[in-house]
Amino acid sequence: MKSALTVIKEQVNYFYLVRRLSLYEIKSSNMNNYLGMLWELINPAIQISIYWFVFGFGIRNRVGEGGMDFFPWMLSGIVVWFMINQGLLEASKSIFKKIKMLSKMNFPMSVIPSYVIFSKFYPHLTLLALVMIILNAMGFTISIYYIQLPLYMFGVLALLYAISLITSTLATIVRDVQMFLQSTLRMLLYLSPILWDVSQFGEDLNWLKILMKINPFYYVVESYRTSLLGQGWYFIEEWEYTLYFVGVIAVLFIIGAALHVKFRRHFIDFL
Structure with a gap:
């Protein structure tokens, strides 16, 4: 717990410093591209188009109880996956890639994964x-x-940071x-409710639904989808799952911290 308080x-x-370095990270990662930061939108657009064509036309056209079109259903869930x-991926390799910065700037190593994740938050x-x-x-339409x-944004940022401290x-x-x-x-892309609708499983596959809900990204995707499609207050309607999600973040953060x-004093020995 002491380590967790230290990191907080x-x-x-x-x-x-996290805000300043995250903006620098975005610019530096796109500075050699002609289209610059437009690639932060172009890449997701290409992937969404592929998934829509394969899963929307090739496998299914409708999802959910009301027979919703696959494209808006997928779009509302996959939007958060690109940041995840x-x-x-970038935060997990951030320390051994950017540790040399510590020789030029004076800040704790726990900031490195933080600003890398934050740099993905702006796109x-x-x-x-x-x-x-x-x-x-x-x-x-836009709803309340x-x-x-x-x-949910704060939740996904906290989850990513907790996992990245470990990785x-x-x-x-x-x-x-x-x-x-x-x-x-x-x-996890296929074990999260992004490309296929878990609610369409029969009662004989309830065990699979429960197994998939262990994945905390399931909560993130469904909460985004519920908000963007105007389907309800997910964190209230699924309050037990919300408590589980918060608990997972807390446990992962304590372990990661x-x-x-424990090891950050010795990181330089592994480089």
């Missing part, structure tokens, strides 16, 4: 605004349920962790 204090005290995927906001416009044009989105520490010690994480995220604080 570091995030609060150096939050101004890129945020975790997410832009993509989210674009998705809102598209959904509004398709008949899913949108006001719960900041709560960035382990990836610095054992580089194979990064490859394992890439494979795991590919698998303990690992990070």
Whole structure:
């Protein structure tokens, strides 16, 4: 618990630096591209088009009890996945890639995964605004349920940071962790309710629904979808699942903070 409090204090005290470095990270990662930061929108657009064609036309056209069109259903859930995927991959390798910065700047190592994740948050906001416009044009008008989105945004940022504290520490010690994480995220794309509707499972597959809900990204995707499609107050209607989600974040953060604080003095020995 002491390690967790230490990391929290570091995030609060150096939050101004997190914002500055996250903006620099976005610019530096796109500075060699002609289209620059437009690629932060182009890449998701290409992937969404592929998934829509394969799963929307090739496998199903309608999902859910009311027979909703597949495209808005998928779009409202997948919008958060790009931040999850890129945020975790980049944050997990951030310490061993950027530790040399510590020789030029004086800030704690726990800030490194934080600002890398935050650098993915700005493109997410832009993509989210674009998705809102598209959904509004398709008949899913802006509703009062949108006001719960900041709560879910904070939740996904907290979850990503808690996981990245663990993975960035382990990836610095054992580089194979990064490859394992890439494979795991590919698998989680299909184990989250992004491309197929879990509610269409029969009663004989209830065990599979419960198993999939263990995945905290399930909560994130469904909460975004419920908000953007104006279907209800997910964190209230699924209050037990909300408590589970918060509990997972707390446990992962305590474990990650303990690992990070324990090994960060020795990170340079593994480089």
